[in-house]
Amino acid sequence: MATKKQRRRRDKGLRHEYEYVYIDEEGNEVEVEQPPPSRKEKEHRTVVASNGRRPAGVRPVQPPNWRFMRKQALIFYFILFAAFSILSKGVSIYTSALIALGYTALMLPLMWMMQRTMYRSYLRRTGQLPPRQGRGSK
Secondary structure, eight states, rough: EEEEEEEHHHHHHHHHHOOOOOEEETTTTTEOOOOOOOOHHHHHHTSSSSSSSSEEEEEEEEOOHHHHHHHHHHHHHHHHHHHHHHHHHOOHHHHHHHHHHHHHHHHHHHHHHHHHHHHEEEEEEEOOOOOOOOOTOO
């Protein structure tokens, strides 16, 4: 990846407009049709003028589902189990497993709410309406 200095130099070269001319047999300058823009020039046109950055694309977020939650909970459980096993001196492995299971059970609703919040935020940013669920909605 190019350094910031290298990117600035490259962008500076792309900012200037150049005229393409050639000299005919009589010594006169004749304008040439513009060559098709290069890939770098096309990329340069996407830069936003206000701050010089490209517009950030909105990354798609999947709606919350239990399959993903199970995977997330399993990973979380093993991380907690390893932490309690290593950090708790004199505690049996079974106790560490039970403590990790308890913390995982407490964290599951919070993880679900966080996933739901991220999905709803994504829907608001993209201009979509979240599906209405709950009491009294028909």
